Amino acid sequence: MKLKKNITSVLEIKDLRKNFGNNHVLNGFNLQLFEGENLVVMGKSGSGKSVMIKCLVGLMQADSGSIQIKGQDITILGQIELDLLRTEIGFLFQGSALYDSMTVRENLEFPLRRHKDKLNMTRRTEALVIEALENVGLAHAIDLMPSELSGGMQRRVALARALILKPKIILYDEPTTGLDPITSKEIIELMRSIQKKYGTSSLIITHDVDCARVISNRIILLVDGINYAEGTYQELSQSNDPQVKAFFKH
Numbered sequence: 001m002k003l004k005k006n007i008t009s010v011l012e013i014k015d016l017r018k019n020f021g022n023n024h025v026l027n028g029f030n031l032q033l034f035e036g037e038n039l040v041v042m043g044k045s046g047s048g049k050s051v052m053i054k055c056l057v058g059l060m061q062a063d064s065g066s067i068q069i070k071g072q073d074i075t076i077l078g079q080i081e082l083d084l085l086r087t088e089i090g091f092l093f094q095g096s097a098l099y100d101s102m103t104v105r106e107n108l109e110f111p112l113r114r115h116k117d118k119l120n121m122t123r124r125t126e127a128l129v130i131e132a133l134e135n136v137g138l139a140h141a142i143d144l145m146p147s148e149l150s151g152g153m154q155r156r157v158a159l160a161r162a163l164i165l166k167p168k169i170i171l172y173d174e175p176t177t178g179l180d181p182i183t184s185k186e187i188i189e190l191m192r193s194i195q196k197k198y199g200t201s202s203l204i205i206t207h208d209v210d211c212a213r214v215i216s217n218r219i220i221l222l223v224d225g226i227n228y229a230e231g232t233y234q235e236l237s238q239s240n241d242p243q244v245k246a247f248f249k250h
Contacts, residue, residue, distance in 0.1 A: 008035045010169055010201045011056075016065035017225075018051050025051045026062070027225035033169070033203050038195060040204045040212045042247060043222035049205045052222070053173055056203075057091055058082060069169070090162030090170040090200075094177055096154040098146040098161075105129055105142045108161050132160040135197070136190060152183035156190065163194065170194075172204040176211050188214050209248060213237075221247060 011033035018026040025048045033039050043049045054060035056067055058074060067074050069085055077085065098107050108129045133139040136156040146154055155175065162170060175191065176184035188211055195202055206212060212219055213233045221229040221236065221244060229236060229244050237248040 007037075009033065010035050010070055011203065012066075012068045013052070013056070014066045014068075016052065016055060016067065017063045018048070018055065018060070019063055025225055026055075026065075028065070029222065029225060030227055031203075031220060033201050035201055036195075036199055037217045038191075038202045038204060038215050040206060040216040040219045041222055042207060042209075042212060042219060044207070047222045048225045049222055050173070053171060053203075053205055057086075057089070057171065087165050088168045090165065090167035092155075092159055092162045092170065092172045092175055094174040096146075096151075096158035098154055098158055100146055102146075103142070104133070104138070104144050104146070104149075104157050107146070107157060108132055108164055111161060111165055128164055132164040133157075135163060135194065136160045150183075151179055152186060155179065155183075155187055159187075159190065159194070163198070166198070168200060170200050170202045172202060172206070174206055174208075175204065176206065176208045184208065184211070191215055 009032045011031070013029060013031040016026050016029040029048065029052060031039070031041070041049055041052070051060060055062045062075065070088065072081070072085060074082060074085065099110065102110070109125055112125050112128060129142065130139055133142055136159055138153060138156050138160065141149060141153065141157070146157070149157065172191065175187055179187065191202070192215060194200065204211070204215060216233055219231065219233055219236055220227055223243055229239065229241065236244055239245060
C-alpha cells in the first residue's frame with residue numbers, strides 16, 4: 001500500500017555512520033518516515049538495524065550524521081529537550097523489556113510518573129492505565145506480574161506501555177521475535193488496529209517477512225550499513241536482484 005504524496009516527514013535520518021573499531025556498521029544510512037506511515041526496515045543479523053534504532057532513541061551515539069524528529073535534530077539537543085521529545089515516541093523493545101518486579105499496572109504507571117511534570121496531565125493515572133490495557137485487550141491482567149503472563153501477553157503489555165503517553169511515533173524492534181505464528185499474527189493485527197485508531201507513524205525493525213508483507217506501506221532493505229533497496233513489499237518481492245530476492249524466498 002503506497003502513501004499519498006505531499007505528506008509530512010516526522011522522522012528523518014541523514015548520512016548516519018557508526019563504527020566499532022574497524023567494523024563499519026552504518027555507512028551513510030538514510031531514512032524518512034512520513035506521517036501515518038508504517039515503514040519497515042529489514043536486514044540480516046549484523047546489518048546495522050539494532051545500532052540504527054539505538055542511535056535513534058539516544059541509547060547510542062552515532063559517529064556522524066543527523067537524526068531529526070519532528071524537525072528537531074536529536075544529536076544536538078540538551079537532555080531536558082530530548083526527554084520532552086521522547087514523550088512523543090513510543091518504543092516496543094525486543095523481548096518486551098517489562099520490569100519483572102513490577103505488576104502490569106506499575107509497569108504502565110512508570111512512564112507516567114517519569115514524565116508527569118512535563119506532560120501537565122489532567123486525567124487520573126488509573127484511567128490512563130486502564131485505557132491503554134483495554135486497547136490491547138488486557139484490562140483483566142492489570143494486577144498480574146509479568147511472570148504470570150504468556151510471551152504474547154507480555155508483548156501486548158509492552159505495547160500498552162509504549163502507547164500510554166499517546167505518542168505520535170512508535171518504534172517497534174522485532175515485534176514478533178520469539179512468538180509462535182498464531183501469536184505473531186495477533187500482534188501484527190494489533191499493530192495495524194493501533195495505527196488506524198491513533199494515526200501513528202511507525203518504524204518497524206524486523207526480519208519477519210510475513211510481518212513486513214502485512215504491515216508495511218514501504219520497506220527499506222539495509223545491507224552493509226546502507227539503504228540497499230527500497231519500495232513496497234510487492235515491488236521488492238518481485239525484484240530480480242539476488243540480494244533482494246534472498247530476503248523474500250519462502
